[in-house]
Amino acid sequence: MIAAIALIAGIAAGLLLEPTIPTGLQPYLPIAVVAALDAVFGAVRARLDGIFDDKVFVVSFVSNVLVAGLIVYLGDKLGVGGQLSTGVVVVLGVRIFGNVAAIRRHVFRA
Amino acid sequence: MSDPRNRLAGAPQEGAQTWDDGEVTQRFGDPGGSAPDPAAADDEPTAVLRAPGPVPSPRAHTAGGGAADEETTVLPAQDPDDGEPTAVLPSAREAVTPPPEVETPASKQAHPAVEEKAAADPVAGNGEPADVPAGAGAAGPERAAEAEGVAGPEAESEGADPEGEAPAGEAADGEAGTPAVSADLAEPIAGKRPRRGKRRAVRERLTRRSAVVALLCAILGFALAAQLRANDAGDAKFANLRQSDLVQILDELDSREKRLRSEISDLEFRRQNLTSANQGSENAVADAEKRAAELGILAGTVTAEGPGVVITLKEKKDKPLLADRLVDAVQELRGAGAEALQIGGSTGDPVRIVASTYFTDAAGGISVDGHVLAAPYSVTAIGDPQTIDRAMRIPGGVVATIRQDEAQIQIDQRRTVQITAIRAPRAPRFAKPVK
Numbered sequence: 001m002i003a004a005i006a007l008i009a010g011i012a013a014g015l016l017l018e019p020t021i022p023t024g025l026q027p028y029l030p031i032a033v034v035a036a037l038d039a040v041f042g043a044v045r046a047r048l049d050g051i052f053d054d055k056v057f058v059v060s061f062v063s064n065v066l067v068a069g070l071i072v073y074l075g076d077k078l079g080v081g082g083q084l085s086t087g088v089v090v091v092l093g094v095r096i097f098g099n100v101a102a103i104r105r106h107v108f109r110a
Numbered sequence: 111m112s113d114p115r116n117r118l119a120g121a122p123q124e125g126a127q128t129w130d131d132g133e134v135t136q137r138f139g140d141p142g143g144s145a146p147d148p149a150a151a152d153d154e155p156t157a158v159l160r161a162p163g164p165v166p167s168p169r170a171h172t173a174g175g176g177a178a179d180e181e182t183t184v185l186p187a188q189d190p191d192d193g194e195p196t197a198v199l200p201s202a203r204e205a206v207t208p209p210p211e212v213e214t215p216a217s218k219q220a221h222p223a224v225e226e227k228a229a230a231d232p233v234a235g236n237g238e239p240a241d242v243p244a245g246a247g248a249a250g251p252e253r254a255a256e257a258e259g260v261a262g263p264e265a266e267s268e269g270a271d272p273e274g275e276a277p278a279g280e281a282a283d284g285e286a287g288t289p290a291v292s293a294d295l296a297e298p299i300a301g302k303r304p305r306r307g308k309r310r311a312v313r314e315r316l317t318r319r320s321a322v323v324a325l326l327c328a329i330l331g332f333a334l335a336a337q338l339r340a341n342d343a344g345d346a347k348f349a350n351l352r353q354s355d356l357v358q359i360l361d362e363l364d365s366r367e368k369r370l371r372s373e374i375s376d377l378e379f380r381r382q383n384l385t386s387a388n389q390g391s392e393n394a395v396a397d398a399e400k401r402a403a404e405l406g407i408l409a410g411t412v413t414a415e416g417p418g419v420v421i422t423l424k425e426k427k428d429k430p431l432l433a434d435r436l437v438d439a440v441q442e443l444r445g446a447g448a449e450a451l452q453i454g455g456s457t458g459d460p461v462r463i464v465a466s467t468y469f470t471d472a473a474g475g476i477s478v479d480g481h482v483l484a485a486p487y488s489v490t491a492i493g494d495p496q497t498i499d500r501a502m503r504i505p506g507g508v509v510a511t512i513r514q515d516e517a518q519i520q521i522d523q524r525r526t527v528q529i530t531a532i533r534a535p536r537a538p539r540f541a542k543p544v545k
Contacts, residue, residue: 006327007328008331010332010335013332014331014332026340030337036329036333037334057326058326061326061330081354
């Protein structure tokens with residue numbers, strides 16, 4: 001509940017404040033957002049499964065973001081940043097789909 | 111140092127298999143087991159020193175660990191959250207049970223282990239000691255589970271203020287202290303007391319953790335919105351791209367620019383052609399118009415003016431001029447370069463003289479193209495007046511011939527004469543232009 005409210009508040013703040021993304025972060029923010037979304041969907045699923053754990057969420061959230069950013073950073077340094085970020089997005093997208101499917105089964109029983 | 115803890119904490123760890131956020135994973139060191147370790151490590155020595163004498167050394171260790179951090183005491187209670195509790199709790203509880211209060215009084219006294227337990231139970235809030243006397247290994251987890259169920263929602267509704275709850279928890283401790291006198295009495299009460307304590311612990315934990323979770327969610331939302339904003343802004347579209355992409359885009363733009371430039375030059379060339387062609391057609395039109403005007407003068411379809419002469423012919427009474435004379439005069443005028451001719455009489459409209467004009471004698475005058483004109487006649491010609499005049503006066507020419515007929519002829523040279531009569535053009539029935 002609090003998390004959802006916080007999420008909405010964050011979105012509202014982002015929309016209202018119109019922050020300028022630091023140049024250094026610009027290539028990584030989209031990936032980080034997707035990674036964080038993956039963690040959030042996983043958390044929702046865990047919550048529905050009754051096995052939600054805050055710590056696990058926090059750790060996975062942070063690590064997801066960091067690892068995704070690291071992969072993209074490495075990819076940039078290796079000259080395959082575009083491909084790697086695509087790969088990261090694909091993997092995270094698959095995971096998100098899986099989690100959404102599980103959530104769907106919980107919510108709609110189908 | 112680590113041995114007892116490992117032992118104690120180890121059990122829950124092994125048993126603790128949980129779901130990762132995203133997937134099923136093995137959870138290393140469930141929070142309850144792992145968290146207390148570091149904190150305990152600091153305080154352990156003291157705890158050990160204090161409680162070397164008494165039998166329950168492991169408890170003393172654990173007590174120290176628990177006491178070190180309120181959080182750490184809180185943590186073990188988390189196990190139930192994950193759904194591990196039943197297997198884990200009994201051992202973990204024993205290890206971690208005694209909170210700070212326990213240390214000071216209980217560890218110093220340290221003689222009656224049973225009392226210690228009893229006293230520790232309420233204070234600890236975990237209720238594990240109560241379990242011990244009660245001897246109900248099974249009862250523990252259930253209670254814990256209940257406590258969770260109860261505490262969870264409350265904690266959420268309260269939001270994050272551990273301090274606010276703290277007093278209540280302490281109060282509970284104080285209350286708990288009294289019943290602790292007898293272990294027997296504690297048993298029945300234990301059912302409730304531990305719950306309260308646990309609630310407090312769970313609340314604290316939940317509030318802090320949920321605060322962190324909320325913070326992360328807020329950050330996510332913020333970043334998401336910022337990213338959306340950034341992507342919305344047109345120029346920022348490129349700001350997020352990496353170098354290779356930008357280079358590619360630049361290349362594409364370059365080639366596109368080239369294409370467009372060549373297209374531009376093509377189109378300009380075509381435009382030039384078209385405009386020149388347009389000029390050509392204008393010239394052609396002008397030429398055609400000019401030619402049409404010239405031909406119109408020749409064909410007698412347009413009026414004309416220019417320098418020329420006006421020739422007046424007056425016949426003598428009873429001796430009319432014959433059409434031959436007029437034909438001769440017209441021929442002579444044409445020969446002298448007259449470009450447009452018309453003939454008028456005292457009656458009738460003037461008639462334009464063209465290539466097909468004919469003269470016939472008619473009653474009361476001369477018929478020109480079917481129009482009967484009466485004397486005196488006046489012939490208007492556009493051309494060089496002097497040339498015409500000379501041509502007419504040639505010996506044996508028009509003037510001489512007409513004077514032989516005893517008629518009068520007068521030639522007036524004029525700077526400007528006007529030919530007003532026109533002839534309707536007649537479309538040729540048979541002749542067609544050759545292309």
